[in-house]
Amino acid sequence: MIVTTADLYKVAYGKFAVGAYNINNAEQTMGLFRGCIQSHAPFIIQISKGARKYTDKRMLEAIIRSAGEIFPEAIYAVHLDHGDEETCYECIDSGFYSSVMIDASHETFDENVAITRRVVDRAHARGISVEAELGMLGGVEEDIAVDEGHACLTNPEEAVEFVKRTGCDALAAAIGTSHGAYKFKGQQSLHFNVIEEIQRKIPGTPIVMHGSSSVPQEEVRRINAAAGKLDPSARGVNEEEYLPAAKLGVTKVNIDTDGRLVWTRVHREYFRDHPGEFDFRPPGKIFMDEYAKFIAHKNGKLGSAGQLSAIRDWLSERATETVAATAMAAMT
Numbered sequence: 001m002i003v004t005t006a007d008l009y010k011v012a013y014g015k016f017a018v019g020a021y022n023i024n025n026a027e028q029t030m031g032l033f034r035g036c037i038q039s040h041a042p043f044i045i046q047i048s049k050g051a052r053k054y055t056d057k058r059m060l061e062a063i064i065r066s067a068g069e070i071f072p073e074a075i076y077a078v079h080l081d082h083g084d085e086e087t088c089y090e091c092i093d094s095g096f097y098s099s100v101m102i103d104a105s106h107e108t109f110d111e112n113v114a115i116t117r118r119v120v121d122r123a124h125a126r127g128i129s130v131e132a133e134l135g136m137l138g139g140v141e142e143d144i145a146v147d148e149g150h151a152c153l154t155n156p157e158e159a160v161e162f163v164k165r166t167g168c169d170a171l172a173a174a175i176g177t178s179h180g181a182y183k184f185k186g187q188q189s190l191h192f193n194v195i196e197e198i199q200r201k202i203p204g205t206p207i208v209m210h211g212s213s214s215v216p217q218e219e220v221r222r223i224n225a226a227a228g229k230l231d232p233s234a235r236g237v238n239e240e241e242y243l244p245a246a247k248l249g250v251t252k253v254n255i256d257t258d259g260r261l262v263w264t265r266v267h268r269e270y271f272r273d274h275p276g277e278f279d280f281r282p283p284g285k286i287f288m289d290e291y292a293k294f295i296a297h298k299n300g301k302l303g304s305a306g307q308l309s310a311i312r313d314w315l316s317e318r319a320t321e322t323v324a325a326t327a328m329a330a331m332t
């Protein structure tokens with residue numbers, strides 16, 4: 001069942017983080033749904049501009065609709081990841097998305113506010129929530145490269161003004177992470193002081209952590225043992241920091257790179273071990289199983305595993321209250 005991202009935030013805020021996983025194809029989608037069902041977790045499906053172009057945006061929507069029929073017990077939201085203004089409008093108007101992200105973080109503060117405000121107005125008119133970014137992560141975001149020297153952490157003072165002026169529903173904050181496989185050199189830790197300060201200043205606003213992959217060393221080792229050439233110094237976010245961050249308001253945790261590593265490891269090992277093989281379905285099946293395992297593991301670390309019933313209870317309580325309120329209104 002597709003729910004609003006805002007509903008997921010309401011149940012999760014301050015308690016656990018909802019995993020937001022990028023998808024590009026049917027295999028990832030199957031693995032994602034299976035992993036979330038196995039771990040009884042709600043989740044957010046993220047679609048980037050690149051993913052919308054990879055096959056065709058209608059193809060992805062159809063895949064998600066089919067997955068919803070195959071797994072009727074799943075509870076999830078559908079989100080546009082790193083949208084520009086035009087793509088946000090397309091997704092808002094499509095009626096398929098639960099939320100959009102407007103990423104104007106590379107603009108000046110005032111321009112970022114102005115663009116975000118326009119998107120918020122249009123999204124809220126359709127009941128869709130908006131995530132907006134303030135501060136800059138290092139690494140590459142879609143076609144915009146931000147080298148580490150230009151990455152800057154979110155200023156909590158500015159965050160207050162930004163949320164107030166834009167009316168955004170969730171804040172993507174730069175708290176020490178970056179996109180891709182090479183996030184940390186040396187110390188591998190989130191800037192908890194920045195997260196704490198943001199939460200103290202704007203309590204109740206869900207914080208979104210981009211660049212949250214953990215880049216497991218074992219995956220990098222196995223990929224390289226199968227003729228990959230990843231830099232073995234690759235480091236990601238320490239998974240043990242997901243839950244402490246969630247308790248401080250980090251409610252949506254974006255993970256893409258780790259899933260790509262699973263795909264690369266499975267396919268490299270498969271074709272190394274079966275050099276005469278050219279049917280893509282055997283490794284595809286292994287990938288779906290491995291991806292499901294990976295998702296269930298992540299949900300365990302995020303604290304979202306086991307939360308499906310909490311979401312269901314909350315949704316049914318709200319439905320009961322709405323029915324009661326409608327009945328009262330009809331009597332008066």
Ligand code: G3H
Nearest residue numbers: 022048050051142179256
């Ligand atoms: O933050 C970006 C996500 O990892 C999506 O990556 O733009 O290559 O689909 P993509």
Ligand code: 13P
Nearest residue numbers: 180210211212213256257
């Ligand atoms: P990773 O590159 O760490 O997986 O981050 C993904 C992300 O932030 C998508 O928006």
Ligand code: ZN
Nearest residue numbers: 179210211254
């Ligand atoms: Zn991101």
